[in-house]
Amino acid sequence: MRLEEIRQQLRAAGAKTCHEERVLRAWTQNVGLDTRHRKAEDFLPRAVRQLLPALTGQLDGLARLRSEHPGEDGSARLLVELADGQTVESVLLPRDGLCVSTQVGCAVGCLFCMTGQEGLLRQVGSAEIVAQVVLARRRRKVTRVVFMGMGEPSHNLDNVMEAIETLGTVAGIGHKNLVFSTVGDRRAFERLPQGPVKPALALSLHTTKAELRTKLLPKAPRIDPDELVDLGEHYARTTGYPIQYQWTLLAGINDSDEEIEGIIRLLKGKYAMMNFIPYNSNEGLGFERPSWERASQLAGRLHQSGILARLRNSAGQDVDGGCGQLRARATAADGTTLREKPLKRIARAG
Numbered sequence: 001m002r003l004e005e006i007r008q009q010l011r012a013a014g015a016k017t018c019h020e021e022r023v024l025r026a027w028t029q030n031v032g033l034d035t036r037h038r039k040a041e042d043f044l045p046r047a048v049r050q051l052l053p054a055l056t057g058q059l060d061g062l063a064r065l066r067s068e069h070p071g072e073d074g075s076a077r078l079l080v081e082l083a084d085g086q087t088v089e090s091v092l093l094p095r096d097g098l099c100v101s102t103q104v105g106c107a108v109g110c111l112f113c114m115t116g117q118e119g120l121l122r123q124v125g126s127a128e129i130v131a132q133v134v135l136a137r138r139r140r141k142v143t144r145v146v147f148m149g150m151g152e153p154s155h156n157l158d159n160v161m162e163a164i165e166t167l168g169t170v171a172g173i174g175h176k177n178l179v180f181s182t183v184g185d186r187r188a189f190e191r192l193p194q195g196p197v198k199p200a201l202a203l204s205l206h207t208t209k210a211e212l213r214t215k216l217l218p219k220a221p222r223i224d225p226d227e228l229v230d231l232g233e234h235y236a237r238t239t240g241y242p243i244q245y246q247w248t249l250l251a252g253i254n255d256s257d258e259e260i261e262g263i264i265r266l267l268k269g270k271y272a273m274m275n276f277i278p279y280n281s282n283e284g285l286g287f288e289r290p291s292w293e294r295a296s297q298l299a300g301r302l303h304q305s306g307i308l309a310r311l312r313n314s315a316g317q318d319v320d321g322g323c324g325q326l327r328a329r330a331t332a333a334d335g336t337t338l339r340e341k342p343l344k345r346i347a348r349a350g
């Protein structure tokens, strides 16, 4: 469901823009419609008030909690059921963050990502994206939303842009605290700077070698790492927020000294930082994470060259690992299987 459909229902009942905003603010911020100074019946048209019980029922059905899996780091993975019974994952992150899903499955098919093994099953509507935030806010404070759950946001741009606008306005989240994470897509680079709410950008780079990137991210748009960094730099300068590069560390694949030299060449002097995320083991995908020592060494090498680098575990690693695994397990437990796909192993030499 799209947010626009909710707005249309309100408008059909006679709501003006200010009424729409008030209803959406109450929903997204989990607050009542009455304010200290004015009661709802003093400003909302009667037909709108009459619509509210049915609308609330619809909104509550958009995202329901199927199960919660707390991690040791203060995070918690939520398996969220959508109105049609499909499930996606949201992750409550330490320090008031939330990671949301934008698609059920994903067409990019990254070899190391569980979500990519399913292919795309369906888009997540803008109202369903915002509903994940509302669900999380019923459990904890949320002041930062990262679009790093299941799915590729640039393959669902209309819904994601609509959700970003709502989160950055009526839901009261700071624009730089909305983080759009992508493998890089020209449509996203065009659209993001035009929106009224400009999110921060995370670019999933993973390697500086164009050929290896094509193997690891088989259906990502063909943009060479050099050009991707140029596009990212332009966006960073436009918005004033640094680009957060993401690099899933795969032992023997993208953790070589040569890659580090490549990152230094690409990112030196850029308004950027590097997040190394050691691979989160997915059974059967055939990759391994490097040792923590090796990972720290890589981050240290970037630091020495003046590039800000962070080494971090993806949140909730102790509770069913990486993105898409909770859903995969729940799907398997339901007796259905993920679409089988032969593992395409890539040459260690890259």
Ligand SMILES: C[S@@+](CC[C@H](N)C(=O)[O-])C[C@H]1O[C@@H](n2cnc3c(N)ncnc32)[C@H](O)[C@@H]1O
Binding pocket: 112, 113, 114, 115, 147, 148, 149, 150, 151, 152, 153, 181, 182, 183, 202, 203, 204, 246, 247, 248, 277, 278, 279, 280, 281, 282, 314, 322, 323
């Ligand atoms: C799940 S994706 C969603 C957003 C977007 N599709 C993207 O790739 O940036 C978010 C991040 O999770 C990372 N990721 C996926 N599977 C992983 C795994 N098994 N271990 C560690 N990181 C993983 C991806 O590399 C990506 O940087």
Ligand code: SF4
Binding pocket: 106, 107, 108, 109, 110, 113, 114, 115, 116, 117, 149, 150, 151, 152, 183
């Ligand atoms: S890492 Fe991102 S783009 Fe790649 S398959 Fe997973 S969700 Fe899709």
